[in-house]
Structures are given as C-alpha cells and as structure tokens.
Amino acid sequence: MDTYNSSINKLTDELSRLPGIGQHTAQRLAFYLISQPRERVQSLSEALINARDNVRYCRECMNLTDSEQCPVCSDGKRDHSIIMVVENPRDLAAYERTGRYRGVYHVLHGTISPMMGTGPSDIRLKELMERISREDIAEVIIATNSSLEGETTAMYISRLVKPAGVRCTRIASGVPVGGDLENIDEVTLLRALEGRKEL
Amino acid sequence: MDTYNSSINKLTDELSRLPGIGQHTAQRLAFYLISQPRERVQSLSEALINARDNVRYCRECMNLTDSEQCPVCSDGKRDHSIIMVVENPRDLAAYERTGRYRGVYHVLHGTISPMMGTGPSDIRLKELMERISREDIAEVIIATNSSLEGETTAMYISRLVKPAGVRCTRIASGVPVGGDLENIDEVTLLRALEGRKEL
Numbered sequence: 001m002d003t004y005n006s007s008i009n010k011l012t013d014e015l016s017r018l019p020g021i022g023q024h025t026a027q028r029l030a031f032y033l034i035s036q037p038r039e040r041v042q043s044l045s046e047a048l049i050n051a052r053d054n055v056r057y058c059r060e061c062m063n064l065t066d067s068e069q070c071p072v073c074s075d076g077k078r079d080h081s082i083i084m085v086v087e088n089p090r091d092l093a094a095y096e097r098t099g100r101y102r103g104v105y106h107v108l109h110g111t112i113s114p115m116m117g118t119g120p121s122d123i124r125l126k127e128l129m130e131r132i133s134r135e136d137i138a139e140v141i142i143a144t145n146s147s148l149e150g151e152t153t154a155m156y157i158s159r160l161v162k163p164a165g166v167r168c169t170r171i172a173s174g175v176p177v178g179g180d181l182e183n184i185d186e187v188t189l190l191r192a193l194e195g196r197k198e199l
Numbered sequence: 200m201d202t203y204n205s206s207i208n209k210l211t212d213e214l215s216r217l218p219g220i221g222q223h224t225a226q227r228l229a230f231y232l233i234s235q236p237r238e239r240v241q242s243l244s245e246a247l248i249n250a251r252d253n254v255r256y257c258r259e260c261m262n263l264t265d266s267e268q269c270p271v272c273s274d275g276k277r278d279h280s281i282i283m284v285v286e287n288p289r290d291l292a293a294y295e296r297t298g299r300y301r302g303v304y305h306v307l308h309g310t311i312s313p314m315m316g317t318g319p320s321d322i323r324l325k326e327l328m329e330r331i332s333r334e335d336i337a338e339v340i341i342a343t344n345s346s347l348e349g350e351t352t353a354m355y356i357s358r359l360v361k362p363a364g365v366r367c368t369r370i371a372s373g374v375p376v377g378g379d380l381e382n383i384d385e386v387t388l389l390r391a392l393e394g395r396k397e398l
Contacts, residue, residue: 011250014243041251044213051210052240
C-alpha cells in the first residue's frame with residue numbers, strides 16, 4: 001500500500017511490529033503522531049533511544065535500572081534480609097504498586113519451562129544463590145506466577161534455598177479479592193479450597 | 200512509580216500519551232522495546248521523526264504525501280475527471296485497499312459539524328471548489344461517513360457542486376456485505392430499507 005508515501009508507510013510498518021499493535025492501530029497511531037507538535041514526536045523518539053541505551057540490570061537483584069543499583073536495592077529503608085523472587089520486572093512493579101512490601105526483590109527474567117526448553121541456567125538463579133550465600137538472608141518469598149512454569153520454578157528454587165538454611169515461602173494462591181466465584185476457573189477454585197484456613 | 204528508573208518511566212509516559220494506549224500497555228511496550236536490538240529501536244525512532252518532518256499535503260487533493268503530489272494524483276493511469284471526496288486520509292486508504300476505484304480523491308481533513316463548532320471554512324472545501332473550476336471534472340463522488348456530520352457535509356458540498364454543472368453522487372449506505380441483520384443498528388436497517396432497489 002503506497003497510498004501515501006514512504007515515510008508514513010515506514011512508520012506504520014515499524015509500529016505494526018510492536019506486540020499487540022495490528023496494521024490498523026499502527027496506521028491510526030502513525031496519523032496521530034504526524035499531526036502532533038514536533039517537540040512531542042522528538043520527545044518520544046528520544047525516550048525510545050534513551051531507554052534502550054541506558055537500561056541495564058541492577059547488580060543486586062537483576063531489576064532493570066539506569067544505574068548500578070535499582071531504586072529498591074539502593075533504598076536503605078527497605079529490609080534487605082527478605083528477598084521476593086519474581087519472574088520479571090513487571091511483576092516487581094505490580095508488588096511495588098501495593099506500596100506495602102518492605103523487602104527487596106530478585107528478578108529471574110523467565111521461568112523453568114521444559115515445554116519451552118528453558119532450564120535453571122536460562123534464568124537468573126545463579127545470581128540469587130550467590131546473594132543468599134553472600135548476604136544474611138532471613139526469608140526468600142517465591143512470587144512466581146501460579147502457572148505450570150511458575151510452580152515448577154518455585155519448587156526448584158525451594159529445593160535449593162531450604163538446604164541453605166533459609167526460610168522459603170510461597171505467596172498464596174486462591175480466589176482473587178472481589179472476584180465472583182461463578183466467574184473463576186476450576187483450578188483456582190480447587191486451589192482456594194485446598195488452601196482454606198481455620199476461622 | 201519510580202520502581203525502575205527514569206528512562207523506562209519516561210518511555211512509558213510517552214507511550215501512554217498515545218491514543219488507545221493505557222498505562223499498562225505502555226509499560227508492556229516499553230519493556231518489549233528495551234529488550235529489542237538497538238537497530239530496531241533506532242529504526243522506529245527515526246521513522247517517527249522522518250514521518251513527522253517529511254509529510255505534507257498533496258497540492259492537488261490534500262492527501263498526505265512526502266512529495267509535491269501524492270502517488271494517486273501523480274498516477275497518469277487514474278481518471279482525473281472523477282473526484283471522490285473523503286473525510287480523511289484513512290478513508291482514502293480504505294478505498295485504495297479495494298483496488299477498484301480508478302478516479303482520484305479530495306481529502307477534506309474534517310467535517311462540517313455545528314456540534315463541534317467546525318464550519319465549511321475549517322475543512323479543505325475551498326481547495327475542492329478551486330479544482331472543480333480549474334479542471335475538467337465529470338463527477339464528484341461524496342464518500343464522507345454515514346454519520347450526522349458526514350451527511351451534513353455531503354449535503355453542503357452537493358449544493359456547491361451541482362450548480363457548477365458537475366454530476367454529484369453519494370456512496371450508498373445500507374447493510375454491510377456479510378453482516379448479520381440481527382446485529383445491525385436500527386438506523387442502518389432503515390437506511391437499507393429506504394435505499395432498496397428493484398430486483
């Protein structure tokens with residue numbers, strides 16, 4: 001489709017290669033963008049390059065950061081003896097949004113998944129074990145997803161952490177708060193039943 | 200949320216200002232982008248600036264283009280005596296995708312809308328009338344949307360074009376091909392009834 005010209009087509013092409021952005025949305029975004037003030041487009045364009053160039057892994061927890069240490073690890077008011085293990089930086093962000101967790105994190109950047117062919121050496125597990133042996137850790141909270149891969153990974157990690165004499169816990173899975181039972185999948189319902197607590 | 204660092208936050212902010220992109224999608228896209236090869240991010244970044252800087256209006260039809268004339272207007276094999284009037288370049292693109300329309304276009308870049316306070320002087324109507332008086336036009340096909348604004352605009356244009364002695368037509372509105380009657384709104388159903396044809 002060379003209805004307009006090469007530069008709109010090029011932009012539409014580039015945008016349509018982003019995940020979840022189809023040809024139609026890409027075209028709509030392209031038209032929106034060329035109608036914006038140049039400063040705004042420049043600003044987005046620079047933000048892209050800056051983020052790509054400046055982001056690296058935190059040397060402690062493997063979270064993404066601009067500096068040596070991520071904001072969580074460099075925060076002296078956090079409890080550095082409690083490590084929450086998450087699959088990726090988005091999961092870390094989700095727990096940070098609660099504003100209640102006061103420990104630190106470890107980002108695995110993946111899961112152990114025989115199906116996808118990813119093993120323990122494909123995730124940032126070595127770095128976690130190094131932290132545990134190097135620092136004085138009281139508890140490791142495993143907050144991988146409640147999926148097959150997440151559970152497999154949690155199990156694997158617990159078998160490494162417990163022999164090191166460190167308390168190892170798993171976040172609860174069950175019925176989400178505010179969820180309507182009739183809309184919740186069977187596996188979650190069974191998990192909630194198994195995990196029931198004395199009142 | 201300064202969970203990561205300023206450059207990811209900046210990128211997420213910029214992305215979330217795009218239409219239809221919420222905070223969540225923006226974050227997902229930002230993480231995706233920083234995980235991509237630098238060349239790809241660079242390519243998107245440059246496509247943004249290039250499109251913003253190079254795109255202008257076609258001097259004939261007001262379509263968006265990189266050059267003086269858009270690809271449709273500069274195509275000698277098109278019938279330049281038939282002008283299809285559309286609201287915006289996306290509508291032009293939609294007709295071009297059919298691959299069957301052989302005339303040229305005129306892009307209004309808006310509609311006459313008393314509700315939104317846009318009048319005839321806010322759209323590219325003067326340029327259309329100049330084309331009609333300057334060139335030898337056989338037919339003007341009004342392909343504005345079948346909305347209140349689109350119909351108002353169509354009516355207004357027909358009252359200018361017809362006195363100039365030029366044939367003026369309107370694209371049909373009715374039930375979309377492949378559409379299921381039970382899912383189609385009442386206005387469209389009534390329009391299809393009114394526009395019924397002898398078999």
